[in-house]
Amino acid sequence: MLALRLLMAALVAAGTTVPVVAAAQQDVAGQLDYAYFKTSVQPIFTAKRPGLVRCIQCHMQATGSRLLLQSFAAGATSWDDEQSRKNFETVARLVSPGNPAASRLLMHPLAQAAGGDPFHAGGKHWDSQDAPEWRILAAWVRGQTATGASR
């Protein structure tokens, strides 16, 4: 009986701490829309830009950076839902919700003359903050959802 009571006490203790942590994580991720990420942001990583290598060609393998995207399954040309969710978690850590200019994902591949970082080993993929792809990333960081409503 004592063992059972101790177990119950442990469960109650766990029950009071675990949801607090989960809620804190949800708060940050909750500002970034998963569906918009999957349908609009992810295709940017697979798109070909003239004179440049696709993001995935480098970032599906270790580059020594934090951007490590999931590898496609054999024969696939995109990510399934489970892989997309993992990508979402990875990429969400490289942005500052609500603040595109403070987001590594947006500033690193952006030309320095357009406000970007001085150097990205993978090249500068956008020469203006008006570039359509950059605007999609900025919209996502600002809370754009797949249904069009901005949070």
Ligand code: HEC
């Ligand atoms: C030719 C290979 C290559 C390509 C293509 C490439 N990258 Fe990179 N990227 C790297 C390497 C290597 C690094 C680490 C060194 C550095 O920061 O420059 C890096 C770093 C980064 C970082 C910094 C991550 C961190 O840990 O802070 C981001 C963000 C990033 N890349 C985004 C992109 C995006 C988005 C694209 C496509 C638009 C892209 N990269 C295309 C090679 C590449």
